Amino acid sequence: MVWVNAIVQGILLGGLYALFACGLSLMFGVMRVVNLAHGDFAVLATYLALAIITGLDVPVLWSALVVAPLFGMVGYLVQRFIIQRSLDVSPVTTLLVTFGLSIVIQNGLLEGLSANSQSLPSGSLASASFQVNSQLSIGYESVIVFAVAVVVLVCLQLFLSRARLGREVRAAADDQEAATIVGVNVRHVYGVTAAIAFATVALAGVAFGMYSSFNPAAGPQRLIFAFEAVVIGGVGSLWGTLAGGIILGLAQVLGSQVDTSFGVLAGHLVFLIVLALRPNGLIPARLS
Amino acid sequence: MIGANGAGKSTLLRTIAGLHRPVAGTIQLDGSDITHLPAHRRVAAGIVMVPEGRRLFPSLSLEENLKLGSTRSRSGAWDLDRVYQLFPWMAERRGGPTVHLSGGEQQAVAIGRALMANPRILLLDELSLGLAPAVVQRLYDMLPALLATGMSILLVEQDVTQALRVSDWAHCLLEGRIMLSGRPRDLASTEVEAAYFGLSKRAVGGGG
Amino acid sequence: MTDTAAVGGRQRVTRSRRSAAWGALVGVVVVAILFSLPYLVYANVTGVLVNLFILVSLATMWNLLAGYAGLISVGQQAYIGVGAYAVFVLAGDGISPFLAIPLAALISALVGLPASFLLLRLRREYFAIATWVVAEAFQLVVVRSNSLGAGAGAPLPGMVGLDPALRQAFTYWAALAVAVAALLGTYLLLRSRLGLDLTAVRDNEVGARSVGVRVVRAKRIVYLVAAAGAGAAGAVLVISQLFVQPTAVFTVQWSAYMIFVALIGGLGSIEGPIVGTVIFFLLQQTLADRGAWYLIVLGAVAVLMAMWVPRGLWGLISDRFGIRLFPVGYWLHGMNPPATGPGPKTESPQA
Numbered sequence: 001m002v003w004v005n006a007i008v009q010g011i012l013l014g015g016l017y018a019l020f021a022c023g024l025s026l027m028f029g030v031m032r033v034v035n036l037a038h039g040d041f042a043v044l045a046t047y048l049a050l051a052i053i054t055g056l057d058v059p060v061l062w063s064a065l066v067v068a069p070l071f072g073m074v075g076y077l078v079q080r081f082i083i084q085r086s087l088d089v090s091p092v093t094t095l096l097v098t099f100g101l102s103i104v105i106q107n108g109l110l111e112g113l114s115a116n117s118q119s120l121p122s123g124s125l126a127s128a129s130f131q132v133n134s135q136l137s138i139g140y141e142s143v144i145v146f147a148v149a150v151v152v153l154v155c156l157q158l159f160l161s162r163a164r165l166g167r168e169v170r171a172a173a174d175d176q177e178a179a180t181i182v183g184v185n186v187r188h189v190y191g192v193t194a195a196i197a198f199a200t201v202a203l204a205g206v207a208f209g210m211y212s213s214f215n216p217a218a219g220p221q222r223l224i225f226a227f228e229a230v231v232i233g234g235v236g237s238l239w240g241t242l243a244g245g246i247i248l249g250l251a252q253v254l255g256s257q258v259d260t261s262f263g264v265l266a267g268h269l270v271f272l273i274v275l276a277l278r279p280n281g282l283i284p285a286r287l288s
Numbered sequence: 289m290i291g292a293n294g295a296g297k298s299t300l301l302r303t304i305a306g307l308h309r310p311v312a313g314t315i316q317l318d319g320s321d322i323t324h325l326p327a328h329r330r331v332a333a334g335i336v337m338v339p340e341g342r343r344l345f346p347s348l349s350l351e352e353n354l355k356l357g358s359t360r361s362r363s364g365a366w367d368l369d370r371v372y373q374l375f376p377w378m379a380e381r382r383g384g385p386t387v388h389l390s391g392g393e394q395q396a397v398a399i400g401r402a403l404m405a406n407p408r409i410l411l412l413d414e415l416s417l418g419l420a421p422a423v424v425q426r427l428y429d430m431l432p433a434l435l436a437t438g439m440s441i442l443l444v445e446q447d448v449t450q451a452l453r454v455s456d457w458a459h460c461l462l463e464g465r466i467m468l469s470g471r472p473r474d475l476a477s478t479e480v481e482a483a484y485f486g487l488s489k490r491a492v493g494g495g496g
Numbered sequence: 497m498t499d500t501a502a503v504g505g506r507q508r509v510t511r512s513r514r515s516a517a518w519g520a521l522v523g524v525v526v527v528a529i530l531f532s533l534p535y536l537v538y539a540n541v542t543g544v545l546v547n548l549f550i551l552v553s554l555a556t557m558w559n560l561l562a563g564y565a566g567l568i569s570v571g572q573q574a575y576i577g578v579g580a581y582a583v584f585v586l587a588g589d590g591i592s593p594f595l596a597i598p599l600a601a602l603i604s605a606l607v608g609l610p611a612s613f614l615l616l617r618l619r620r621e622y623f624a625i626a627t628w629v630v631a632e633a634f635q636l637v638v639v640r641s642n643s644l645g646a647g648a649g650a651p652l653p654g655m656v657g658l659d660p661a662l663r664q665a666f667t668y669w670a671a672l673a674v675a676v677a678a679l680l681g682t683y684l685l686l687r688s689r690l691g692l693d694l695t696a697v698r699d700n701e702v703g704a705r706s707v708g709v710r711v712v713r714a715k716r717i718v719y720l721v722a723a724a725g726a727g728a729a730g731a732v733l734v735i736s737q738l739f740v741q742p743t744a745v746f747t748v749q750w751s752a753y754m755i756f757v758a759l760i761g762g763l764g765s766i767e768g769p770i771v772g773t774v775i776f777f778l779l780q781q782t783l784a785d786r787g788a789w790y791l792i793v794l795g796a797v798a799v800l801m802a803m804w805v806p807r808g809l810w811g812l813i814s815d816r817f818g819i820r821l822f823p824v825g826y827w828l829h830g831m832n833p834p835a836t837g838p839g840p841k842t843e844s845p846q847a
Contacts, residue, residue, distance in 0.1 A: 034621040036570070085803045093802050095568050095624050096759060100799035103752040107788035107795070164355075171345045171356050178343035181305055183331030183360030183405060220748050224632060227625045265636040268629050275626055276614050 001135040002257065008138060010253035014229075014246030015146030016211060020204035020222065021229035022153060023197030025241045028230065030173040030193045033083055033094045037102035038201060039223030044105055045071055045205030046214050047113065050120055060120055060210060067202040075198025076191040083194065084187055102219060109216035120209035145207045149245075152200055153238050159196075160238075169193055221264075228271040289444045290451050291461035292484055297444040298340055300461065301411050304442070305337040306330045317409075332360040334408030340417060342398040344386045351382035353397055357404030364406030365437065371400040374430070392423030399427075403434075410434065412443045416450065428454055448480065462486045519822055530672055534665040542668040546736045548777055549671035550729045551753055553678040555761070555769035557725035558754035560682050563764035564694045565718040568620060570751045571627030572726045574611075574634045575604040577745040579727030580734040581644055587654035594670055597731040604727025605720045612719045616712055628748065635746035649741030652734055667736050674728045683766055683822050685721065690714055752791065756798040762808025766822040771810045 020042065027033050035041075048070070049063040082101070086093040129137040160166040171179040172189045180186050208214060208222065225248065233244020248267050255266025291297050302308050304315060306327030314323045317333055325333065336357075344353050354371055372379040375396050381389075386397055395415065402410055416424040424447070431454050435441060445451035452458055452472040460468040460483040468475065468483035481487070534542055554572065561567045582600035587593045615626055639647045655663065685691060693714045696704035705711050734740045753776070761772025776794060783790040801808055807815075 028621065032621075034625065036624070082799075082803070089803060089806055091620060092562070092566070092568055093806065095570075095621065096755060096802045097799050099570060099752070099755060100759075100795045100802065103749075103756075104792050104795040104799070107791045110788050111792065167348065167352055167356060168359065170347050174345040174347050175343055177307060178339060178345065179356075180327045181307065181331070181337045181339060181343075182357050182401060183328050183336075184356070185326075185328045220628075221632075224625065224629055228629070231622065259640075261636070261640050265633060265640075268633045268636070271629060272614065272626070272633070275618065275622065 003254075005136050006253045006257045007250065008136070009142070010250035011246050012138070012142040012146045012249070013211075013253060014242070014249030015149040016142075016204065016207050016245070017225055017229045017248050018233075018242040018245030019145065019149035019152055019200065019207060021226040021233075021241050021245055022149075022156060022238055023200040023204075024223075024226045025230045025233075025235065025238065026156070026193060026200075027197045028235055030169055031079075031083070031087065031190050032091065033087065034098070034227070035083070035197075036095060036098040036223060037105060037219070038098075038226055039221065040102045040105040040109075040219030041071070041074075041198060042201050042205035042208060042222055043109065043214060043216065043219045045202040046120070046209040047109060048202075049206045049209060050118065053121060060206065064203055064206045067206060068199045071202035072195040072199040075194040075196070075201075078198070079191045079194030080187065084190060102223070106216055106219055113216060115215060115217070117213040117215045119213040120206070141210050145210065148203065148207065149242070152203065153242055156196070156200075157238055165189070165192060225267070228267060232271060232274050289442065289459050289461060290446070290448050290480075290484065293446070294463075295461040296464040297461050298413055299464075301337065301413050301442065301444050305335060305411055328360060331405050331407075332362065334362055334406075335411065336402045336405045336407035336409070337411040338395075338398045338402045338413060338415070340413040342391075342394045344394055344397055344401075346385065346387050348386075349383050350378060350386050350389075350397060353386055354378075354382075354400050354404055357401035359405075361404060362406040362408075366403045366406045368404070371403055374403075374433075375400060390423075391419050392427070395419060395423075395427060399430075407439055409440045409442060412441060412445075414444060414446065416445065416447050424450065448484065452480070460484055527672070527676055531669070534668055542664060543736075544777070544781075546668055546671040546732070548773055549675035550732055550736075551757060551776060552675045552770055552773045553671075553725055553729040553732075554750065554754045555757040555773055556675075556678045556682055556766070557722040557729075558751075559758045559763060559766075559769050560685070560718055560725075561722045562755075562758065563768070564686065564691075564698065565715050566698055567616075567715060567719065568624045569627040569722075570624050570748065570755070571629070571631035572722065572754060573746050573748060573750040574627070574631035575608060575723040575726035576730035576733065576750055577631070577634055577638065577742070578604045578607050578723075579730030580740050580745045581638060582727065583731040583734050584644070584650065584652055584740045587652055590654070593652060593654050593731075593735050594666055597670055597674065597728055597735075600731035601724040601728040604730070605724040608720050608723030611723075612716050616715055616719065628751075631746055631748070635742050638742045638746070645740065647742060649739055649744070652738050652740060655735075655738055667732070670735065671732045674725075674732050677728070678725050679766060679770075679822075681721065681725070685718075686766070690717060694718065749791075752795065756794045758808075759798040759802050760794070760808055762810035762812075764807070765810050765814070767814070768808050768810040771813070772808070775809070 024035065024038050027035055045067050049060070049067050052058065052063040052066055053060060078101075082097060083094055086097040128140045130140070130143070131137045158166075160170060168179065168184045168189050169192070171182070171184055172186045172193075176186050179189070208218075229244040229248045230241055231244065232247050233240035233242065247270065251270040252263045252267040256263030258266075289297050289300065299308060303310055306325065306329075310323065314321050316322065317335065322330060322333060322335075345356065348356065351368070354368060358367070372382075377393070378397070378400065386394060389397065399412075415427055419427070428450060431441060431443075443451060443455060452475070455472055458468075458470065458472050458475065459466050460480060462483060463486070467486070468479060530545075533545070554576070558569070558572055561569055561572075579600040582603040583593050583596045586596040586599055591599070611630055615623055615630070618626055638644050644650070658666075686694070693704065693709045693711075696707070696709050697711050697714060701711060730745055733745065737744070757772035757776050758769050759772070760775055761770065762768030779794055780790045783793065805812065
């Protein structure tokens with residue numbers, strides 16, 4: 001029963017990773033940009049949520065409704081003014097610039113706030129759980145996060161396949177120049193893509209804060225988890241990202257069943273093995 | 289616009305479409321300067337290009353490819369129904385991908401996609417490239433009908449005979465310069481040949 | 497737009513021997529002065545310089561990877577850690593930590609060899625993050641190993657009984673030696689056949705491949721050299737701190753230092769990382785009592801430089817004054833300015 005419990009926890013954790021990774025996957029699929037500050041923006045969102053919760057005395061879920069659209073705007077601006085400029089210099093520059101952003105955000109948080117770990121006060125949700133039987137219980141929180149992840153992925157999928165703007169996003173991902181000559185404002189479309197990615201990052205940041213404690217330096221590890229989920233699942237495929245997140249979550253939870261300190265390492269090993277076997281991920285697919 | 293490989297025909301077309309910025313000179317449309325207008329806004333101004341190699345979007349269906357053409361459409365007669373009227377076969381395959389289409393069919397989709405924007409000036413780059421002669425013939429037979437709707441067409445072509453047959457005015461480009469201009473019927477074939485291969489000593493126009 | 501056909505006659509190709517001679521002279525004088533510093537100044541000065549030398553070595557190695565081989569790594573801290581722990585283990589076996597430095601470099605390169613087979617197959621973004629994951633994995637392995645002091649770390653053996661003044665002087669000379677070796681090694685490497693290969697790869701990888709450049713081999717050599725360099729720097733680090741701890745050596749902060757220094761100084765030149773390191777230290781000393789602010793300022797400056805001054809400060813300096821202390825390229829003298837051709841500027845005609 002310990003193992004069943006671990007598998008259930010692993011799958012639910014995978015939902016969190018997928019929620020967190022889909023923005024990375026989207027930006028990589030459309031703009032070929034890996035935002036190395038992805039994790040730090042999530043941590044920033046978590047702190048913002050904390051400020052909103054404690055400042056306005058509202059529940060966790062309300063804070064997400066403020067943080068997500070706000071981060072959407074931040075994402076649009078970061079794309080238009082920082083990432084786009086880096087892309088214009090060279091693809092390598094985007095890596096260097098986003099890495100620089102990561103360090104600046106991390107140390108900015110460290111200076112502005114304390115280095116101590118904190119957690120989001122999630123109130124009654126934190127302890128509530130489904131009691132399946134005497135040994136197996138599933139926390140509401142992790143189920144909600146998993147559900148949010150699936151809903152976000154479905155919405156993203158619908159947006160990309162149905163909406164006019166989603167069509168432009170796919171076109172820009174396919175062939176930037178061809179999209180330009182049919183009248184697509186590619187830079188704006190990139191901005192919108194980043195806005196969506198950042199909004200999901202904000203949601204994931206809040207979810208992370210509900211799951212576990214956080215500190216200003218938590219970003220890089222989150223980025224690594226997100227990237228691992230994307231690569232394991234296959235770049236540019238949203239459902240692949242969910243699969244990748246679940247595989248990573250399972251590897252970590254099952255690994256820590258073997259030995260508490262082995263969990264994260266097990267995830268890394270799965271990632272490195274996938275890279276060694278298939279450098280382009282398990283499900284190479286187009287964005288759709 | 290005719291000329292040998294590397295004469296600068298495609299570069300000229302891409303510059304007009306806004307993909308390259310000219311080093312010198314201006315681009316004017318109806319007297320207004322559009323040199324610094326971004327490429328996507330030139331579509332709204334009525335300049336629409338069918339690029340060399342078709343450049344359809346592989347992750348979009350045929351109909352989505354066409355619909356994308358109307359992103360910055362001017363008001364006009366061209367819409368999905370009209371394109372399907374022009375190419376009836378497309379309607380049956382509207383939901384499918386474009387990667388399985390033949391080269392000629394893909395070229396037709398690319399033209400349809402451009403028409404969806406209701407262009408005033410349609411830029412056609414290497415229309416015949418890589419296509420069977422019969423297919424090329426069909427595409428060229430369609431051009432007079434397009435011209436009849438009031439749009440202008442700037443055609444870049446290596447196939448000189450084909451291009452001269454359909455055009456009202458021809459320019460021959462060599463190493464980025466216009467060597468020869470005129471109505472096709474006024475141009476002697478030796479003259480064209482000389483300009484095409486750079487045998488002529490006198491340059492007619494300035495650089496572009 | 498260089499018209500290669502015009503080469504010949506009045507033109508000649510040189511390797512700026514005069515500039516190289518001046519560079520060598522300046523280099524020898526500077527190294528001689530730096531070598532004698534422990535006799536002249538207090539240990540706190542040489543202590544600061546040890547950190548400076550470590551950073552010059554690291555940034556030089558990172559610049560070799562990124563600026564010349566196009567390999568963007570954010571995981572070179574993996575080899576800082578390997579070098580540090582190699583010294584720790586060797587010192588435990590009775591080998592003098594100072595003599596263990598070259599061995600630590602060798603061990604880092606050996607550890608890097610299998611990793612290179614995985615990493616060098618990967619494309620840009622994958623490579624960057626995979627190097628990071630490798631570093632994280634190394635750290636987690638060390639944390640799980642009790643004989644290496646696990647997560648808490650352990651003091652470096654083999655240093656007791658040594659007179660502190662002598663120890664500090666030795667540490668300083670070791671750091672200086674590693675920095676000089678890193679710079680000189682990079683210079684010689686780039687002036688060798690491999691340097692030409694790398695330049696060809698950087699300019700056009702497909703083209704280089706087609707004329708017979710063994711691209712992966714060239715990149716592997718650079719990767720292993722960079723691993724060895726980072727290992728040596730890690731070895732000096734642990735000797736200067738007398739204590740080895742996983743979070744201190746495997747932290748991604750090291751990558752931040754290297755990248756910021758290289759970006760500010762200028763990628764793709766040997767002088768760049770030196771200039772960048774000096775700026776880094778000036779900033780760090782100025783903002784010393786303001787916590788992490790130096791890193792925030794440094795990061796912001798590096799980001800802006802990468803976006804607007806991609807060739808860094810040294811690029812500005814050498815463009816302005818036409819100086820190169822470590823000339824690795826070739827010079828074409830007597831060229832007329834290229835005639836500007838007609839027509840619009842082409843933006844990479846190949847698809």
